[in-house]
Amino acid sequence: MVIPIILSLLAAIFYAATNHIDKYLISKVVKKADYRALILVSSIIAGGIMTLIYLFICNFQLAFDIPSILLLLFNSVLYTVANIFWFKALNRDNTTIIVIMLQLIPVFTLLLSPLILQNQHISVLQLIGGLLITLAAIILPYEPTHKKFNPKKLLTLAIMTFVSLAYAAWSIIERYVNQDHDFNQTILWSNITLLLVGLFIFVFIKSYRKSFSKLFQTNKTKVISLNLINEILNSFGDVFSTLAGTLASVALVSFITQGIQPFIVMLMGLFITKLFPKIEKEKTTKTDIIKRTTTITMCLIGLALIEFG
Numbered sequence: 033m034v035i036p037i038i039l040s041l042l043a044a045i046f047y048a049a050t051n052h053i054d055k056y057l058i059s060k061v062v063k064k065a066d067y068r069a070l071i072l073v074s075s076i077i078a079g080g081i082m083t084l085i086y087l088f089i090c091n092f093q094l095a096f097d098i099p100s101i102l103l104l105l106f107n108s109v110l111y112t113v114a115n116i117f118w119f120k121a122l123n124r125d126n127t128t129i130i131v132i133m134l135q136l137i138p139v140f141t142l143l144l145s146p147l148i149l150q151n152q153h154i155s156v157l158q159l160i161g162g163l164l165i166t167l168a169a170i171i172l173p174y175e176p177t178h179k180k181f182n183p184k185k186l187l188t189l190a191i192m193t194f195v196s197l198a199y200a201a202w203s204i205i206e207r208y209v210n211q212d213h214d215f216n217q218t219i220l221w222s223n224i225t226l227l228l229v230g231l232f233i234f235v236f237i238k239s240y241r242k243s244f245s246k247l248f249q250t251n252k253t254k255v256i257s258l259n260l261i262n263e264i265l266n267s268f269g270d271v272f273s274t275l276a277g278t279l280a281s282v283a284l285v286s287f288i289t290q291g292i293q294p295f296i297v298m299l300m301g302l303f304i305t306k307l308f309p310k311i312e313k314e315k316t317t318k319t320d321i322i323k324r325t326t327t328i329t330m331c332l333i334g335l336a337l338i339e340f341g
Contacts, residue, residue, distance in 0.1 A: 075230025
């Protein structure tokens with residue numbers, strides 16, 4: 033049991049690192065928080081490279097049914113739209129706050145899974161867990177010192193609610209396709225369709241194309257290298273999470289990976305703020321830390337009820 037726990041923790045660490053890299057990219061590297069170039073880098077370049085990697089893994093076998101390809105194509109569009117709003121939200125608030133709001137994903141996964149996947153049911157304890165996570169997300173925009181909700185943070189919460197819904201739907205659809213296909217083949221076609229979506233945006237949407245071209249004239253090396261590092265770290269997280277899932281229950285792995293991730297993001301944020309404030313600076317007041325710790329704990333309890341209830 034120790035090995036899957038360690039693997040799950042490693043996955044959480046890798047995922048947390050990608051969150052902070054995304055924050056650095058949108059707030060420090062790309063001028064005027066122009067997410068458009070980042071979207072094309074993550075879809076065309078990262079998607080293209082991951083396609084090549086999985087072509088080798090799949091021995092260049094491309095056999096896949098058309099309905100599943102179309103479903104994954106829709107999924108890639110959904111994923112791209114979610115990424116756009118993810119970057120918008122990251123630019124509005126601290127990484128830790130955004131990642132805590134992202135804990136709404138298990139809530140939407142809980143509600144959507146019975147509609148798409150087979151043998152999925154919702155218990156009363158799971159509903160209570162979902163309500164607890166939702167309450168934690170609602171608490172975040174509230175400012176105790178002013179005794180009112182911050183309108184800017186409420187808008188951020190609305191954006192992250194949509195992002196969480198989109199990511200949950202994306203994950204469920206990929207799992208649905210993977211039910212009748214080889215895992216690596218599903219990932220291969222997920223990346224192929226993501227590449228196609230990126231190419232479509234580049235060709236037909238001028239503002240994205242101009243932003244992408246401007247990036248290559250100014251800061252291409254840093255952005256591309258950081259995006260590739262992000263994809264590699266995310267892939268390592270997926271690998272460790274998958275390996276852990278073969279050694280322990282999916283519920284336990286999901287609980288550790290998703291539940292611990294916000295704590296790790298917060299600790300990383302405090303560490304970066306203390307030692308490298310030019311890279312990222314999060315609020316470190318006693319009130320902010322207590323609020324984050326409280327809401328993360330609520331999310332952890334809520335996730336435990338969802339996964340084990």
